[in-house]
Amino acid sequence: RLMMEVVRQLGLTVNYSTKEGLRTKDLYGQNPIEVEFINDNDLQSFRFDVTLLSDRKILLGRFETFGPNKQKFKQEISAVLGDTISTPVGQMIVRPTLYLTPESAEEPITVTKYNINSVTQSYQAAVKSFVANKQASIITLTMKSSVPRKAEDILNTLIAVYEKDAIEDKRSIAENTGHFIDNRLEVISRELSEVDKDIEKF
Numbered sequence: 536r537l538m539m540e541v542v543r544q545l546g547l548t549v550n551y552s553t554k555e556g557l558r559t560k561d562l563y564g565q566n567p568i569e570v571e572f573i574n575d576n577d578l579q580s581f582r583f584d585v586t587l588l589s590d591r592k593i594l595l596g597r598f599e600t601f602g603p604n605k606q607k608f609k610q611e612i613s614a615v616l617g618d619t620i621s622t623p624v625g626q627m628i629v630r631p632t633l634y635l636t637p638e639s640a641e642e643p644i645t646v647t648k649y650n651i652n653s654v655t656q657s658y659q660a661a662v663k664s665f666v667a668n669k670q671a672s673i674i675t676l677t678m679k680s681s682v683p684r685k686a687e688d689i690l691n692t693l694i695a696v697y698e699k700d701a702i703e704d705k706r707s708i709a710e711n712t713g714h715f716i717d718n719r720l721e722v723i724s725r726e727l728s729e730v731d732k733d734i735e736k737f
Contacts (some may be wrong), residue, residue: 537700538662539655541692546658547685548654550575550647559645563685566632567639568593570646571605573626577651581624584643587635591616602650624648658689 542548552559568585581600585593592615597610616631664676676693676720680686681708 538659553642565634567635571628582647586643587640
């Protein structure tokens with residue numbers, strides 16, 4: 536549950552990458568575009584290419600879904616940054632980021648959208664935790680990743696989400712305890728009132 540919140544906060548279901556020779560470069564934290572999926576379905580999995588042209592124009596192509604209903608689409612779509620675009624995988628808006636430069640047009644950017652459950656499980660398995668010894672009150676968290684900044688962000692956000700969850704849990708316990716005490720006081724007050732009446736009658 537906590538890792539899923541980390542995935543949502545960091546937008547880890549969407550990956551941006553380019554080809555550098557035979558190597559795939561993950562553009563995490565420096566992607567020149569950002570795609571907003573309208574009516575997003577967390578369970579969808581697909582990929583497509585975005586080629587940046589001149590004058591804010593873009594070309595979308597190589598649409599491919601994966602999972603049980605794997606499909607490939609030959610369709611290419613010309614659009615403009617910031618417009619709402621209808622594609623074979625749903626409506627989307629491609630926006631520029633601060634990392635958009637003239638050099639960004641050199642190589643198509645592959646945008647991959649993953650199923651949130653599989654991403655959560657993947658990162659949950661990648662994070663390891665251990666205690667140095669039984670007397671220690673410190674837990675060491677580690678994570679292996681080809682993108683150090685991503686691993687750092689995931690661990691820091693996981694800690695922040697955990698702390699927030701712990702605070703909310705304590706507040707919930709305090710509120711429930713308060714309600715219980717208030718209810719008991721009300722019952723006791725009512726019982727004492729009845730006792731007082733009985734004494735008065737006596």
